[in-house]
Amino acid sequence: MDTAVTAQKKWWSGGHSPFNLSYGKLMMWYFLMSDAFTFGALLISYGTIRFMSTSWPDPNEVFHSFPFVSHEAHLPLVFVSLMTFILIMSSVTMVLAVHAGHQRNRKDVVKWMIWTIIGGAAFLSCQAWEWMHLHELGAWWGRNPFANVDGTVASTNFTNFFFTITGFHGLHVTSGVILNIIILANVLKGTYEDRGHYEMVEKVGLYWHFVDLVWVFVFTCFYLL
């Protein structure tokens, strides 16, 4: 990606990758694309069911709580905004880790990777709290205590989609944190210093940004629309 590109260069005549990218990074991109279709399918099926329903619960009524604040407090969007902020922030620390890797600054890679892992863990904690809270209110797969906006009894579609999609995203965050920890261990061991480059940090970084990207859509689909 960093090689100088001239207009005359013949990308498809062999001898070098037409994508100017290493095999591993290209395959990470393709994996992410397939994952994008998986999440897309989930979100589109959610949209289809929502378009099919005569009414739907109001997210501002469902998600209005905040940890350590009384249940009566009406704080729509506040908690999920915090979660969004945490995930964007951890994306930034991930880019900074990749950037430090380009400069082969091992100390900075370690520092920013640790912050990214902390961010991911913080996001997961927030999500765990939100799930526990909703579960206490009686929401789960197959159970929906929240009424529709027009006052009618809602089907369980709302909770089924919410828990499935945020759960699938949370699973991605979890595996992202685990991958980050593995990469951090390798950085500490000096694996990439010996290898001469920190491309593994870039690959796991791509995955991590993708997780952030998916959250942007989940945030819009479940909390804003």
Next chain:
Amino acid sequence: MEHTHTGVAHEQHGHDASTKGIWKTFWILLAITIFEVGLAFLHLETGIPPKLLLNSVFIGLTLLKAFFIVAEFMHLRNEIRNLIMTILVPLLLFIWFIIAFLADGDSWKKMRKDLSPGTPAPAVHVVNEEAHH
């Protein structure tokens, strides 16, 4: 293969410029999110902007955020055209997926209403009795 760049030689210069770009992207993403939440609160309090306009703005801003994450954080903007195309062109399928499936959901709702009145089952009101008698 010549693409096994190691990142040793380049980017020694412009260290600050590139870090600045990262933070700039962060502030843009944060500002968009704050704007979205602010708009949602404005709608909750005053009812303006109307729901349809509000949702269109939300979707537009979501795509804008997605653009910044992919272009800046994932560096796709700095990749060569071949790569950008191999990633973005397949994603165009989403345009069709979204239109087809949402239209399908909507038509299903209409069909149930027109062809089979009474389904979905009559609304059971929790909050207050409906005055249809």
